[in-house]
Amino acid sequence: MTTCKGCGRHLDAEDLVRHERGRFVVVHCPDCKCLVGRYHRHGDDPQTDRLEG
Numbered sequence: 001m002t003t004c005k006g007c008g009r010h011l012d013a014e015d016l017v018r019h020e021r022g023r024f025v026v027v028h029c030p031d032c033k034c035l036v037g038r039y040h041r042h043g044d045d046p047q048t049d050r051l052e053g
Contacts, residue, residue: 006034 003010009031016036019026027036 002036004029004032004034004036007032011036 001010001012002016006029009029011029015030016027017030019028020041023040025039025041027039028034029036
């Protein structure tokens with residue numbers, strides 16, 4: 001579980017919204033759209049739970 005720095009909401013991993021940008025996965029809060037993290041992905045294309053974009 002993580003806490004959004006923008007709105008303070010406690011979020012489980014399945015609540016986060018993910019965007020795949022080339023070799024990166026950008027994760028943000030579904031409510032306030034605040035950036036939660038950006039991660040370098042490795043390997044094959046991941047199957048994200050709520051891909052938008």
